[in-house]
Amino acid sequence: MTTDFLDILRGGLTPAYDRGIERLAVPLVPHVDGTLHARYSFRSYLDHYGRLPDSPRYLLTPRRETTEPLVVRVSFTRKPGAAEEHVDVRIPAGWPAGTSLAVELPGRAAELGHQVTLTRVQPLAPASQSAADWEVTALLGNLVKLLWAIGRDYEELTRQLGDVAAQRFARSAHGASLDLLGEDLGALRFPPRPYDWDDLTVALYHLDDRPAREQSPVAPGPEPEVRQVIDSGVQFGAAGHPGTNAGARSGRTGRFSAAFEFAGPGSITIDDSPDFDVGPDASLTVEAVIRPDRLTARTGAVMAKCTLLSSAGTPGWSLTVGRFRDIAHNVRLSVCDGGPATELFADRDLGDGAFHHIAGVVERLPRPAGQPSGPRPAVVRLHLDGIEVTRQRLDRLGALSNDVPVVLGLGRESPAGTSPDAQYAGLLEEVRISRTARTSFEPVTGEGDDHYRTRLALFQRWLVPTPDALRAALNETGPIGGREAPFDVVEATNQPVTGTLALRVLPLPLTQGQSVAADGDQRVGEAEAVGTPEDEPDFDPAWLCREESSGSPDFGTSEDNRLMQLGISLTLADLVKRLHDEPGTLHVRRSYDRNAPDLHRVGRALLLGHDTLTAGELGVLAHAAGFGWVQHTRDGLVHVAQPPGPAFRIDTSAIFRCDRATPSPSACIPTRPSTRGPRSTGPSPAPARVTPR
Structure with a gap:
């Protein structure tokens, strides 16, 4: 929490609580030794209250937000003249500016009285060395200590509540919350995958080797076994560092493909090479995917390049699984120059039957001012499943090089002066050694939140799929291999095949008095939809068609019911087709009527009925057949009409014969007269039989 919060709380207290709320700002003065010396005393407190504070406690506050984990070393003495001790205050990445952390001095509370004095503050690289970037506060009263603890918990709860609320948005969600948002978008997180080679890799062993057919079936074991383990770097032109298998079993089911199993005496030995040297200025990352045998509790070396595991005096490094600090199957990283x-522990039991990624990292830091030569400072980190679990800063770390081979699965431990074999028991795959201090272990640990969040942004918007828009969206993921725009979209220029399909929506069965035009408009009248008899001033009944049907439809006894214009006749034929599967008969109650005042006078209207269909249903079918205007009459019949149209059509499907009495073969008549329009004679492209005169 911030110290300003203490000022707010103090404003609500009476003067009786002044002594309990007292605190002191400790001045920090730069010194020639590169540290910030604390210059303070409790004289003013003594003068005011007549006694010294009982047990001061100290806070350290960074005045700038931290972008990476930092360590500040605080030195102190327990009493005047005592030897100086120190404690490291670790500041997480992203720690807000102005938020204080407790300086946790070691020892019992009763031993930490007013004689404990802070002497120096040393921000370790890469932390800022400026006194203006750091603030130290001494809490002198018991009440102010209590209020600070309460305020810290309050701010932590507030932060947690804010973090929970932020899980609704992909830009701020993380972990499982981000996975749920991805499921909603249909874009799942990429699963873990084996490593690919890069230029900072020294050696990469997928350990998915299978025995070759030409290898002997007698060594090492009764079945054919892998003798030489391949370094995947040779596939990319790098110098290979093959390993020699002695007793490990290949082809076991691993996390990605196959894995090696160490179920008894076994190891994979990789000969020493200058590529494995770790000089005083070189960084290092060693990592592997393991699944320790849950039934085995002994210490076993996962990978090591040292004479003895975790022993002083000889340079080297090792990653070991065993019972450490009363935790079975714990991981230990050891480095020695x-x-x-230096030993770091994960403090977690990995004997849960799952595969785990472990990594040890040595990162060299810039040499401090005033140290022109010699070993540089370094940070040693231990990562578990892609997450940093612990780190330790070393003021000086020399070379870790030696001439012993890299051994997978076997090492030499040295308890009580002995050197028993430290045989690893379990599965092993994806072993990688790198000449850099890695901070990310994708894709072996799966897709990270940052990459996944960037990819989800592509699915959280509407995007017109033009080549330029797709190219811009794909390249938002960032540069690859130094190229700012690594993706290009090549679209073929072939004309796309397109098509249309007209859909017609039919109305519900018409109610009495309801009408509908050809375009579906139910508000227009007959005259507006299909016209009036006056639109055909030159109408001649000779142009009417006569329907010859003797079945459906039924025209009754009136001959005029069979007479109608061509447009009505054609649409009536379509209606008859639609009624083919319907039981009952279609009846034409009225057609041509020379004395009618409406469209019946020109043969452009019909009055219809049906044996089984209601007038409303028949009206919908008549509308679907194509009549220009349909009405359900108040008499329970259907009135249909058509707009003016062609009076005849030419039918070329008939077979013509030639009449010998005609002066020319062009005077031909149809052998089967058409019922669609008046008969005509004349030349036709239809087949004809011609008899010479």
């Missing part, structure tokens, strides 16, 4: 060994 010939002096004291």
Whole structure:
């Protein structure tokens, strides 16, 4: 929490609580030794209250937000003249500016009285060395300590609530919350995959090797076994560092493909090479995917390049699984430059039957000012499943090089002066050694939140799929191989095949008095939809068609019911087809009527009925057949009409014969007269039989 919060709380207290709320800002003064010396005393407190504070506690506050994990070393003495001790305050990445952390001095609370004095503050690289970027506060009263603890918990709860609310948005969600958002968008997180080669890799062993047919079936074991383990770098032109298998079993089911199993005495030995040297300025990352045998509790070396595991005096490094710090199947990272060994522990039992990624990292830091030569400072980190679990900063770390081989699955432990074999038991795959301090372990650990969040942004918007828009969206993921726009979209220029299909929506059965025009408009009248008899001032009944049907439809006894214009006749034929599967008969109650005042006078209207269909249903079918205007009459019949149209058509499907009495073969008549329009004579492209005169 911020110290300003303490000022707010103090404003609500009475003067009786002044002593309990007292605190002191500790001035920090730069010194020639590169540290910030604390210059303070409790004289003013003593003068005001007549006594010294009982047990001061100290806060460290960065005045700038941290972008990476930092360590600040705080030195102190327990009493005047005592040896100086120090404690490291670790500041997480992203820690807000102005938010204080407790300086947790070691020892019992009763031993930490007013004689404990802070002497120096040393921000370790890459932290800022400026006194203006750091603030130290001494909490002198018990009440102010209590209020700070309460305020810290309050701010933590507020932060957690804000983080929970932020899980609704992909830009701020993380972990499982981001996975759920991806499921909603139909874009799942990429699963873990094996490593690919890059230029910073020294050696990469997928350990998915299978025995070749030409290898002997007698070594090592009764079945054919892999003798030489391949370094995948040879496939990319790198110098290969093959391993020699002695007792490990290949072809076991691994996390990605096959894996090697160490179920008894076995190891994979990789000969020493200058490529494996780790000089005083070189960084290092060693990693593997493991599944320890849950029934085996002994110490086993996963991978090591040292004479003895975790021993001082000889340079080297190792990753070991065993019972450490009372935790079975715990992971230990050991590095040594010939002096004291540095050990880091994951403090987690990996004997849960699952595959885990472990990585040890040595990162060299810039040499401090005033140190022109010699070993550089370094940070040693231990990662588990892609997450940093612990780190330790070393003021000086020399070379880790030696001339012993890299061994997978076997090492030499040295308890109590002995050197028993440290045989690893379990599965092993994806072993990688790199000449850099890696911070990300994708894709072996799966797709990270940052990459997944960037990819989800492509699915959270509407995008017109033009080549330019697709190219811009794909290249938003960032540069690859140094290219700012690594993706291009090549679209063929062939004309796309397109088509249309007209859909017609029919109305519900017409109610009495309801009408509908050809375009579906139910508000227009007959005259507006199909016209009036006056639109055909030159009408001649000779142009009417006569329907010859003796079945359906039924025209009754009136001859005029069979007479109608061509447009009505053709649409009536379509209606008859639509009624083919319907039981009952279509009846034409009225057609041509020379004395009618409406369209019956010109043969462009019919009055219809049906034995089984209601007038409303028949009206919908008549509308679908193509009549220009349909009405359900108040008499329970259907009135249909058509607009003016052609009076006749030419039918070329008939077979013509030639009449000998005609002066010319062109005077031909149809052998089967058409019922669609008046008969005509004349030349036709239809087949004809011609008899010479």
